[in-house]
Amino acid sequence: SQKIEQNSEALNIQEGKTATLTCNYTNYSPAYLQWYRQDPGRGPVFLLLIRENEKEKRKERLKVTFDTTLKQSLFHITASQPADSATYLCALPNTGFQKLVFGTGTRLLVSP
Amino acid sequence: NAGVTQTPKFQVLKTGQSMTLQCAQDMNHNSMYWYRQDPGMGLRLIYYSASEGTTDKGEVPNGYNVSRLNKREFSLRLESAAPSQTSVYFCASSQTGGAGGNQPQHFGDGTRLSIL
Numbered sequence: 001s002q003k004i005e006q007n008s009e010a011l012n013i014q015e016g017k018t019a020t021l022t023c024n025y026t027n028y029s030p031a032y033l034q035w036y037r038q039d040p041g042r043g044p045v046f047l048l049l050i051r052e053n054e055k056e057k058r059k060e061r062l063k064v065t066f067d068t069t070l071k072q073s074l075f076h077i078t079a080s081q082p083a084d085s086a087t088y089l090c091a092l093p094n095t096g097f098q099k100l101v102f103g104t105g106t107r108l109l110v111s112p
Numbered sequence: 113n114a115g116v117t118q119t120p121k122f123q124v125l126k127t128g129q130s131m132t133l134q135c136a137q138d139m140n141h142n143s144m145y146w147y148r149q150d151p152g153m154g155l156r157l158i159y160y161s162a163s164e165g166t167t168d169k170g171e172v173p174n175g176y177n178v179s180r181l182n183k184r185e186f187s188l189r190l191e192s193a194a195p196s197q198t199s200v201y202f203c204a205s206s207q208t209g210g211a212g213g214n215q216p217q218h219f220g221d222g223t224r225l226s227i228l
Contacts, residue, residue: 008152032214043116043202043219044155051214089155093214099170100217102147102155 002027002094004103012109013080021075021106023090029068030092035075038087038105047088048075080110114138118203118220125193125227133188133223135203143206144186145170145217146178148199155202161186193227200224 005024013019023033032051036044050057050066050073057064063076077084087105094101119134137144145160147170157170159178167178175197177189186205190197201223206215 004154034216041221043204043221044217046216046218049214049216091155099157099160104152104154 002101006103006106010107015112019077019080023073025071033073033092036089082110085110116220122224129193130191136185137205141205142208145204146188147202150199195227198227
């Protein structure tokens with residue numbers, strides 16, 4: 001089955017810098033990949049979906065890339081703000097598209 | 113706009129007790145899901161309902177049952193609670209596609225369940 005690796009260590013950056021989070025997956029390459037944001041005590045909130053034929057996708061200060069050769073997606077937040085502090089999850093379908101598999105997430109801390 | 117509403121928000125049970133977690137969505141979505149989230153484990157799918165009238169097992173269905181009451185509501189039942197079921201439970205919905213569909217999922221804010 002599909003396995004996802006996200007850095008379990010928190011990423012600490014200063015306000016204004018670009019945050020880059022990594023999502024690596026094993027086994028087959030999915031047709032698409034999703035990114036979610038989760039705040040403490042809240043449910044995940046959908047941010048972006050990128051398809052395998054889209055190398056890059058942008059939404060405001062967010063940018064996601066999808067490299068099927070490296071089996072990796074990168075999630076960038078430019079001009080980061082303290083309000084961007086949260087845990088970011090990547091998710092993709094497993095073999096046979098029977099379920100969406102979520103990574104354990106990476107916690108981002110943006111300091112003023 | 114409420115989105116996905118889960119009740120209760122918190123619950124403490126004794127081993128062997130039963131309870132039902134409620135979930136309702138107001139987005140006219142076809143598919144609904146139940147996940148549990150444990151530290152270091154990520155979100156794991158318990159059951160899902162691709163459309164009204166259908167339910168299917170996810171990754172960790174043992175000890176749980178579900179009911180898709182109508183298009184809006186999807187409940188999760190613990191018949192005989194065990195300490196291993198202590199977790200945060202999330203309900204989610206999406207427009208179409210079943211558990212692996214290429215649709216964004218919309219989550220509720222969870223039920224924090226402790227079983228002593």
